[in-house]
Amino acid sequence: LEENNVLDGCFLLNEVNLRQVIVLPKAEWERIQDSLDSTTREAARILAEQKEREEMRLRSKAAVKDWPNTIMGLAQRKLKAKKLREEREEEERKRLDLEEQQFQATKRKEAIDCAKTYLYYQTERVKGFHSALLLAEVLKERDAQVEFKKLKSDINKKKDEEKEHECKEAILREQEKAHQHYLNQQALRRDQLEQIKERKHQADLAKLEDKREGEQLQRLNRLYQLEIQRKMEKEREEKVEHQRLYHEHVSDQKIIKAIEEQKQMEEDDRIKAHFKAKQTIAKLIKEKKAEMHRLKQEHQDKIIRQLAVQMNEALKREDDRLARDIEKKEAEQEKKRKEKEAKEKAAMESIAEHRAAVLKMKAEKEREEKAEGKKELHALMEENRIYLEMEKAKKQRQRDASMEVQKIQIQQMAEKQAKHQQEKQADLDYEAQREATALCKEREFQSYAKQVIESESKTTHHLYPLLKAYKDGRGLGYRPFSRAREGINTSFQAQDDAGTQLPYSCTT
Structure with a gap:
């Protein structure tokens, strides 16, 4: 049965009628299978392609990773170069910072050394030594000047001798x-005589030439005079001709003028006739205007008379109206006056009533104030008693407080005494420290002075000021004073228990 149910590798369900089973060809079956599994195969194909592309991308990336001529390679090289450059710049900055720190430290050290040197030079001992050094320099300079003066006198003497010799040579040369x-003057005179002779000969030749030129000019002048005479004759002839033409022109002008005068007379006659006509017209116009003005004036006079009548009537009506208004106003004023008198009378009565009420209230108020005064007197006496009791208690408290203050003052005095002892001990410690410092400074000064004296001894023999300043120190405690006892020189330990310095005497 199982063998019957198996058909070409396919399993059939039990109790299936084979006659009802449809048998499909293999190609059709594969087509159906393909149509059913197409989505799955497409997805598998896409996944396979993606996987293949990813593998290819990884292989390509691994292959081009070390290529130098790609964009990625260039970017990697730029990043590496940038990183190296930043590292070098950071190292350079660190080096510069270190150099700057060293430079600043050197500057600070130099400034401190300069300040120390300046402060050292400002001490009185060093100032005195420098003054002695300046004196030694001055003495050395003075010796040099004396030596220079001697040398200068010798040099001047030699120069005078040389000048005298030069003067003699100059005299000979002169x-x-x-x-x-x-x-040279003799030769020049001879040359000048020859030149004079030559010039005289030239002058004679020039005179002959001038004479010939004068004769030529006279001949030319005669020719010029003849030419001028001919020209004047020609001008006289032209002048006569011009006069003739002028007379003809004048006669013509007279004829033209007579004609123009005739025309002007005719024109004047026409103008006179026109002027007379114009005067006649103006006279008629003037008469017409006078007539019109007369009529206009009559009309205006008539209008003025009518207006005067109307104004008189209006004034009369206005006077009647004003009289009525005045009578009415006087009646109103009389009425107001009567009302005012009635109001004043009522006000006076009200004032009298108010005054009586006020007097009554004032009497009652005085009685009440007397009663209040008695009460206040009793209260004031009670307050005075309480105040006296409080003052008594206050004085007791003040006595107690003063006792406490005395105790505090005694304690403060004890503390002050202890503090004074501490300050005294601090002063002693300070003096010891100051003397040690002064000793160190003295050694430093001695070393500095020795160096300067040795240096100056090579250039000058005036060492007395330096040696005096070197030996004339006034002890280790020269100049400083105690902080606690200002004004007391602590250079000497001669003092009593209270810290008072004993008299000082010095014998030399």
């Missing part, structure tokens, strides 16, 4: 030059 000048 004499020789004068002789040469005399010879």
Whole structure:
């Protein structure tokens, strides 16, 4: 049965009628299977392609990773170069910072050394030594000036001798030059005589030439005069001709003028006739205007008379109206006056009533104030008693407080005494420290002074000021004073128990 149910590798369900089973060809079956599994196969194909592309991308990436001519390779090289450059810049900055720190430290050290040197030079001992050094320098300079003066006198003497020798040589040269000048002058005079003779000959020749030129000019002048005479004759002829033409022109002008005068007379006659006609017309116009003005004036007078009548009537009506208004106003004023008198009378009565009420209230108020005064007196006496009791208690408290203050003052005095002892001990410690510092400074000064004296001894023999300043110190405690006892020189330990300095005497 199982063998019957198996058909070409396919399993059939039990109790299936084989006659009702449809048998499909293999190709059709595969087509159906393909149509059913197409989605799954498509998804598998896409996944396979994606996987293949990813593998290819990884292989390509691994292959081009080390290529130098790709964009990624260039970017990697730029990043590496940038990183190296930043590291170098950071190292350079660190180096510069270190150099700057060293430079600043050197500057600070130099500034501190300069300040220390300046403060050291400002001490009185060093100032005195420098003054002695300046004196030694001055003495050395003075010796140098004396030596220079001697040397200068010798040099001046030599210069004077040289100048005298030069003067003698100059005199000889001048004499020789004068002789040469005399010879030159003689030669010059001879040349000048020859030049004078030559110039005289030239002057004679010039005179002859001038004479010939004068004769030529006279001949030309005669020709010029003849030419001028001919020209004047020609001008006289032209003048006569011009006069003739002028007379003809004048006669023509007279004829033209007579004609124009005739025309002007005719024109004047026409103008006079026109002027007379114009005067006649103006006279008629003037008469017409006078008539119109007369009529206009009559009309205006008539209008003025009518207006005067109307104004008189209006004034009369206005006077009647004003009279009525005045009578009415006087009646109103009389009425107001009567009302005012009635009001004043009522006000006076009200004032009298108010005054009586006020007097009554004032009497009652005085009685009440007397009663209040008695009560206040009793209260004031009670307050005075309480105040006296409080003052008594206050004085007791003040006595107690003063006792406490005395105790505090005693305690403060004890503390002050202890503090004074501490300050005294601090002063002693300070003096010891100051003396040690002064000793150190003295050694430093001695070393500095020795160096300066040795240096100056090589250039000058005036070492007395330096040696005096070197030996004339006034002890280790020169100049400083105690902080606690200002004004007391602590250079000496001669003092009593209270810290008072004993008299000082110095014998030399």
